[in-house]
Amino acid sequence: MLVVDxxxxxxxxxxxxxxxxLEVPDGEVHAVxxxxxxxxxxxxxxLAGRDPYQVTAGRVLYDGADLLAMTPxxxxxxxxxxxxxxPVEIPGVPTMYFxxxxxxxxxRSRGEEELGPVEFLALxxxxxxxxxxxRTLLDRAVNDGFSGGERKRNEILQMLMLEPxxxxxxxxxxxxxxxALRVIxxxxxxxxxxxxxxxxxxxxxxxxxxxxxxxVHVLAGGRIVRSGGADLAAxxxxxxxxxxxxxxxxxxxxxxxxxx
Amino acid sequence: MNxxxxxxxxxxxxxxxxxxxxxxxxxxxxxxxxxxxxxWLRAARRRAAAWVEDHGFPTTKHExxxxxxIDAALAVPMGTPPEGAADGGASVSVGDLVGxxxxxxxxxxxxxxxxxxxxxxxxxxxxxxxxxxxxxALQRLDGRLEPSWLWRAGxxxxxxRAMNDAAAVDGVLxxxxxxxxxxxPIEVVFVAMPAGQPSWSHPRVIVVAGAGAGATxxxxxxxxxxxxxxxxxxxxxxxxxxxxxxxHVLQGERTDSFHFSSLEARLAEGxxxxxxxxxxxxxxxxxxxxxxxxxxxxxxxxxxxxxxGTGQHHDNPVLVDxxxxxxxSRQLYKGVISGDGHxxxxxxxxxxxxxxxxxxxxxxxxxxxxERAEVDTRPRLEINADDVACTHGAAVGQLDPDALFYLRSxxxxxxxxxxVLVSGFAHEILERFGSGPIRRRAEELxxxxxxxxxxxxxxxxxxxxxxxxxxxxxxxxx
Numbered sequence: 109m110l111v112v113d114x115x116x117x118x119x120x121x122x123x124x125x126x127x128x129x130l131e132v133p134d135g136e137v138h139a140v141x142x143x144x145x146x147x148x149x150x151x152x153x154x155l156a157g158r159d160p161y162q163v164t165a166g167r168v169l170y171d172g173a174d175l176l177a178m179t180p181x182x183x184x185x186x187x188x189x190x191x192x193x194x195p196v197e198i199p200g201v202p203t204m205y206f207x208x209x210x211x212x213x214x215x216r217s218r219g220e221e222e223l224g225p226v227e228f229l230a231l232x233x234x235x236x237x238x239x240x241x242x243r244t245l246l247d248r249a250v251n252d253g254f255s256g257g258e259r260k261r262n263e264i265l266q267m268l269m270l271e272p273x274x275x276x277x278x279x280x281x282x283x284x285x286x287x288a289l290r291v292i293x294x295x296x297x298x299x300x301x302x303x304x305x306x307x308x309x310x311x312x313x314x315x316x317x318x319x320x321x322x323x324v325h326v327l328a329g330g331r332i333v334r335s336g337g338a339d340l341a342a343x344x345x346x347x348x349x350x351x352x353x354x355x356x357x358x359x360x361x362x363x364x365x366x367x368x
Numbered sequence: 369m370n371x372x373x374x375x376x377x378x379x380x381x382x383x384x385x386x387x388x389x390x391x392x393x394x395x396x397x398x399x400x401x402x403x404x405x406x407x408w409l410r411a412a413r414r415r416a417a418a419w420v421e422d423h424g425f426p427t428t429k430h431e432x433x434x435x436x437x438i439d440a441a442l443a444v445p446m447g448t449p450p451e452g453a454a455d456g457g458a459s460v461s462v463g464d465l466v467g468x469x470x471x472x473x474x475x476x477x478x479x480x481x482x483x484x485x486x487x488x489x490x491x492x493x494x495x496x497x498x499x500x501x502x503x504x505a506l507q508r509l510d511g512r513l514e515p516s517w518l519w520r521a522g523x524x525x526x527x528x529r530a531m532n533d534a535a536a537v538d539g540v541l542x543x544x545x546x547x548x549x550x551x552x553p554i555e556v557v558f559v560a561m562p563a564g565q566p567s568w569s570h571p572r573v574i575v576v577a578g579a580g581a582g583a584t585x586x587x588x589x590x591x592x593x594x595x596x597x598x599x600x601x602x603x604x605x606x607x608x609x610x611x612x613x614x615x616h617v618l619q620g621e622r623t624d625s626f627h628f629s630s631l632e633a634r635l636a637e638g639x640x641x642x643x644x645x646x647x648x649x650x651x652x653x654x655x656x657x658x659x660x661x662x663x664x665x666x667x668x669x670x671x672x673x674x675x676x677g678t679g680q681h682h683d684n685p686v687l688v689d690x691x692x693x694x695x696x697s698r699q700l701y702k703g704v705i706s707g708d709g710h711x712x713x714x715x716x717x718x719x720x721x722x723x724x725x726x727x728x729x730x731x732x733x734x735x736x737x738x739e740r741a742e743v744d745t746r747p748r749l750e751i752n753a754d755d756v757a758c759t760h761g762a763a764v765g766q767l768d769p770d771a772l773f774y775l776r777s778x779x780x781x782x783x784x785x786x787x788v789l790v791s792g793f794a795h796e797i798l799e800r801f802g803s804g805p806i807r808r809r810a811e812e813l814x815x816x817x818x819x820x821x822x823x824x825x826x827x828x829x830x831x832x833x834x835x836x837x838x839x840x841x842x843x844x845x846x
Contacts, residue, residue: 200792
């Protein structure tokens with residue numbers, strides 16, 4: 109599904125990712141954990157195609173295709189979804205309109221029929237119940253005046269509507285209460301399928317108690333420094349990240365361990 | 369009480385354009401077709417024309433016209449415009465332009481004169497309420513309309529305003545006795561049809577609302593081919609105690625036309641005016657608003673949205689004068705400037721001595737969509753009373769790159785994402801056009817100007833607009 113190979117990326121002339129290597133096979137959920145400033149959000153933005161981030165070396169393959177050569181909208185249409193750490197407010201644009209515009213834009217670019225108003229409303233109604241989101245929020249402008257939890261639910265709602273093949277969720281669990289955390293875990297779990305994958309970028313283990321990942325990677329100092337199974341998350345929670353961003357620490361040979 | 373300083377128009381020697389203007393206008397009074405007029409009106413015209421001769425037309429040296437150069441409009445002959453619905457030779461008929469009739473009264477004014485065949489005052493007006501052609505009302509009511517011509521006499525803000533006093537021959541009178549409430553919107557459609565004879569017209573609307581009266585007035589300005597045409601319109605609103613007027617202006621003239629309009633309103637105690645503007649048309653569109661809050665507790669709510677494209681210039685001078693205590697005013701103007709368009713917001717908020725308890729807000733926000741787009745914004749406060757709450761602000765910006773990326777990351781193309789963000793910016797004003805037929809007209813005009821109209825149910829705008837148009841055409845006989 110996703111192969112990140114020796115990725116170097118910088119913003120504003122400062123290199124943040126220093127040779128990041130990561131592979132996420134079809135059907136797997138991987139967690140990327142790491143301390144603040146380790147490059148977690150940079151990884152998310154680079155995968156989604158955010159402008160000011162510059163890839164200076166390395167490559168990213170998505171289903172074997174060069175992901176970095178695609179525009180953000182092409183990536184989305186190909187099935188890549190980024191759940192934002194800080195979902196953006198768009199004053200004046202009703203959430204419902206936003207959802208339908210996004211869904212139909214993706215359908216068009218895949219050569220599919222646009223969804224009519226009736227089908228769309230039925231779909232939205234079913235999905236927003238899954239994330240326990242009030243109907244009235246959908247008539248309001250995108251994230252405008254939404255609480256932190258409402259914004260994150262809105263991200264998951266968008267993910268459920270768009271049914272991506274690769275979901276990259278950037279700190280989607282931060283600042284959430286336990287109910288919201290369960291909703292988000294259930295949302296991600298509902299998409300689990302042999303042809304879908306997810307990358308959960310997180311600072312804490314909390315989400316991973318509700319959503320058991322297939323692999324856990326530790327990102328420190330712009331590289332993956334350790335990889336392991338689900339129990340690695342608990343270990344990190346117990347012992348912290350101290351020492352992990354030491355460039356002398358040898359990374360686990362992730363690429364060989366999971367190479368296809 | 370000289371808190372408001374109205375700078376005198378820069379004097380200049382009479383040029384070919386305005387020399388002998390008074391004589392020209394008064395000569396026309398003897399032309400066939402010019403209705404017989406009461407003596408006070410002849411005298412008022414003479415005084416106004418003399419003022420124009422004396423002061424000359426505004427130039428960019430005049431503070432309120434600093435950004436708006438009107439030479440090209442002044443080059444258009446000021447002589448008598450083609451009479452009535454001059455469709456002759458035009459590829460578009462007035463009927464096509466004005467579109468289907470909304471519910472309620474509709475008056476169609478072509479080249480400054482009411483066209484009775486296209487107008488209907490409706491049969492649902494409450495007893496005593498009148499909506500009628502101004503020309504007839506001037507003759508019949510005689511002196512009752514004189515105050516309207518004396519409103520600014522001798523104290524004109526500029527020559528175009530004086531020109532309307534000098535040359536307005538027709539338009540609409542809306543006369544609402546105390547307590548009468550007109551439920552259906554009253555629609556006035558102004559059409560400039562130059563049909564190969566470029567000319568000026570000076571239509572006028574007068575609204576007199578007695579205590580507790582209420583109405584909704586929609587003004588639509590359009591123009592036909594064969595221009596350029598110059599529209600120099602004036603709307604005067606007198607609201608009695610507790611009266612209410614919802615006023616909607618749609619300016620969608622062709623981009624070879626020149627549009628100058630003034631809204632003058634005087635609000636008595638506890639009365640309420642809400643006025644909103646959508647301007648998409650004209651080579652020059654200048655939409656002046658001048659509101660005096662004259663009675664305690666009066667309230668005015670002003671919104672404007674100008675969509676200014678290549679080759680266009682939109683100027684929005686807004687003066688709100690708090691002359692009584694306890695009044696509230698709110699202004700929100702938004703500009704979307706693209707290509708080499710030029711937008712201007714010139715807001716002036718005055719609080720007179722003694723106008724304690726004033727609550728006023730003035731906001732102008734502008735979106736520049738190209739590097740050549742330009743906007744000048746000047747929000748001004750002039751406060752001469754204590755115990756007031758006044759806020760003002762202006763912003764000029766470009767599309768938010770974070771929001772743009774958010775949309776693109778969801779699969780929306782950059783082009784469509786930009787359009788959605790522009791529409792979101794405009795939506796706040798468009799939704800203030802209510803939910804009735806005037807809102808649909810506003811959305812049609814905005815759509816014609818390239819704006820996507822957002823729908824809260826997530827339906828796409830184009831299809832919805834077309835469907836409602838069809839339903840209205842089919843469902844309501846004209």
